[in-house]
Amino acid sequence: MSGRIRDEDVTYVREHSPIDDVVGDFVQLKNAGGGQKKGLCPFHDEKSPSFHVTPSKGYFHCFGCQQGGDVIAFLMKLEHLTFSETVERLAERIGYTLRYDGAGSSPTTGVSRSRLVAANTAAMEFYRVALLLPGPAHIGRDFLAGRGFDKASADHFGVGYAPDEWDALYKVLRGKGFSDLELSLAGLSKEGTRGPIDRFRNRLMWPIRDISGDVVGFGARKLAGDDVDQGPKYLNTAETQIYKKSQILYGLDLAKKEIAKKRQVVIVEGYTDVMAAHLAGITTAVATCGTAFGDDHIRIIRRLLMDDDAFRGEVIFTFDGDAAGQKAALRAFDDDQKFVAQTFVAVEPNGMDPCELRQASGDQSVRDLIARRVPLFEFAMKSVINQYDVRTAEGRVSALNQVTPLIGKIRDASLRPEYARLVAGWLGMEVDTVSAAIRAISSPARASDSVLRPRANATDPILMLEREVLKIRLQVPEMLSAWKDLEAEAFTYAPYSAVRQLIDSKPDVNINQLLAATDDEALKSLITELTVEPVRTDREISDRYITSIFAKLRELALGRSIAEIKSTLQRINPLEEEARYGEVFGHLVAMEALRRVQKDLALGDVG
Numbered sequence: 001m002s003g004r005i006r007d008e009d010v011t012y013v014r015e016h017s018p019i020d021d022v023v024g025d026f027v028q029l030k031n032a033g034g035g036q037k038k039g040l041c042p043f044h045d046e047k048s049p050s051f052h053v054t055p056s057k058g059y060f061h062c063f064g065c066q067q068g069g070d071v072i073a074f075l076m077k078l079e080h081l082t083f084s085e086t087v088e089r090l091a092e093r094i095g096y097t098l099r100y101d102g103a104g105s106s107p108t109t110g111v112s113r114s115r116l117v118a119a120n121t122a123a124m125e126f127y128r129v130a131l132l133l134p135g136p137a138h139i140g141r142d143f144l145a146g147r148g149f150d151k152a153s154a155d156h157f158g159v160g161y162a163p164d165e166w167d168a169l170y171k172v173l174r175g176k177g178f179s180d181l182e183l184s185l186a187g188l189s190k191e192g193t194r195g196p197i198d199r200f201r202n203r204l205m206w207p208i209r210d211i212s213g214d215v216v217g218f219g220a221r222k223l224a225g226d227d228v229d230q231g232p233k234y235l236n237t238a239e240t241q242i243y244k245k246s247q248i249l250y251g252l253d254l255a256k257k258e259i260a261k262k263r264q265v266v267i268v269e270g271y272t273d274v275m276a277a278h279l280a281g282i283t284t285a286v287a288t289c290g291t292a293f294g295d296d297h298i299r300i301i302r303r304l305l306m307d308d309d310a311f312r313g314e315v316i317f318t319f320d321g322d323a324a325g326q327k328a329a330l331r332a333f334d335d336d337q338k339f340v341a342q343t344f345v346a347v348e349p350n351g352m353d354p355c356e357l358r359q360a361s362g363d364q365s366v367r368d369l370i371a372r373r374v375p376l377f378e379f380a381m382k383s384v385i386n387q388y389d390v391r392t393a394e395g396r397v398s399a400l401n402q403v404t405p406l407i408g409k410i411r412d413a414s415l416r417p418e419y420a421r422l423v424a425g426w427l428g429m430e431v432d433t434v435s436a437a438i439r440a441i442s443s444p445a446r447a448s449d450s451v452l453r454p455r456a457n458a459t460d461p462i463l464m465l466e467r468e469v470l471k472i473r474l475q476v477p478e479m480l481s482a483w484k485d486l487e488a489e490a491f492t493y494a495p496y497s498a499v500r501q502l503i504d505s506k507p508d509v510n511i512n513q514l515l516a517a518t519d520d521e522a523l524k525s526l527i528t529e530l531t532v533e534p535v536r537t538d539r540e541i542s543d544r545y546i547t548s549i550f551a552k553l554r555e556l557a558l559g560r561s562i563a564e565i566k567s568t569l570q571r572i573n574p575l576e577e578e579a580r581y582g583e584v585f586g587h588l589v590a591m592e593a594l595r596r597v598q599k600d601l602a603l604g605d606v607g
Helices: 007-015 019-024 071-079 083-094 113-132 138-146 151-157 168-175 180-185 252-262 271-279 295-305 323-336 354-361 363-371 376-385 393-409 413-427 431-441 461-475 481-485 494-505 511-516 521-532 543-570 578-602
Strands: 030-033 036-039 051-054 059-062 068-070 160-162 189-192 195-198 203-209 215-222 234-236 264-268 285-288 314-318 342-346
Touching: 007 071, 007 083, 019 051, 019 059, 019 071, 051 521, 059 521, 068 071, 068 511, 068 521, 071 083, 083 113, 113 151, 113 160, 113 168, 113 180, 113 203, 113 215, 138 160, 138 203, 151 271, 168 180, 168 195, 180 189, 180 195, 252 264, 252 285, 252 295, 264 271, 264 295, 271 285, 271 354, 271 363, 314 363, 342 376, 354 363, 376 393, 376 413, 393 413, 393 431, 413 431, 461 494, 461 521, 461 543, 494 521, 511 521, 543 578
Parallel strands: 264 285, 264 314, 314 342
Antiparallel strands: 030 036, 036 051, 051 059, 059 068, 160 203, 189 195, 203 215, 215 234
């Protein structure tokens, strides 16, 4: 859609998109008291939750990395969208039709995210219908049936079939109003010798959805009898504006609620494994989409698990029992250090994956596989030891040299002595020998999460007071009518003073307008932080409480001014500059009287 979204529509979308609902699609939030919710920050790695959301204000702020803003800012930053794309996505989410003024288009392609999602959704429906048609599609149906999936299963996951034709999908979607550019950017078509052709042909199609459920791409499996597509066995949508394979987990849209509820995620290796696991009752199963399990995937899972020291969940990897599976387990061992959750491995003794296991032995066998999980540490160490002949002294020493670095990598130092004992038993060596080897290679403890921006001393009572007054001004401005009387130098901390100056320059605007009035990202971050941080009172925010802390801040500011006036008086000779001395002294008397008034107000009942 071209043109500028109307301001009133932007306001409507912002006000009707509850920030905790939108954030909740990406981060597990829990109540933090005072109308606050908190979770693990989606913008940086952290071990304990410092990401706060204030639903009543419509703002979020991370006290670790200082990211903050409203619901539009959250989605823009997380999904790397333009402002217009974000508003369009939120409007689509609440079923609101946007209106546009003027002409113009996106500075890049002119194609919005919503159009690309719509094209992929239309393609999914086309493929689903095609799977049911007589003719070549029976190959796809036979493939599914041969792996234990009936029509209901295919429907649940949206599985379809790409016809063995050059441009079947292209013609249908063009007829629905999608342009060549949109189909190309969506990853659904490519240029042939005589014009655009379908990217996928004679393949079984799995729609790939992002965490919110939007169809952003496809995973496609080559079928038998293919004489047209000579490509790889599995072919995924190429990287697009909306599909980034390193940031997508297949099945996450279906599994996210169960992952958060059960505090467990099962990592399998393919689309049919996800289907088999879910149908067998393992509804926390997900898979990567044609790429290795990486840091972005870990961040997504940690946010859903609420992966911190207080709430440890489980991450369960399923691997084949062959050499490739063991190699994958060792890679996962390194990934374990990025989780607080306990990590496990579930390996079927005969090397079957969850799909094959369900097909051979039924749903219960898949549930049993997950139930028999073993700690990842144990599996990885045994995989290393099994490569050596521990019946010989040379084999035992070689195995020890290879396995001790793994023990040294264990994040929880309290587990290392236990694994030293276990390894000693597996190798037939003395525990002291293994322990000495571990001590020799153990790396120092990792540094804690860094703070990206210096912050005011949280224990300084004066700075605490200044912060409280600013929070009151931003959160309940209608209850602080005396703001205009505040002394010019009331705030001693430069960032707080900058917030005050911005407020004074735009006294009658709301938070959104205030944020729009500055290009200083640090200042914006501080404003959102102050907007979502609870006021420090166990009682309801009352006029008396506000009057008291405001008066205390004024009293302190007046005290500093009085000290300056007294210093000035000491430098004036009353005999030589009688008039000036009298003027300054009169000002001092007035200031002292005003300070006494503020002191009395500050000492009043704050209930």
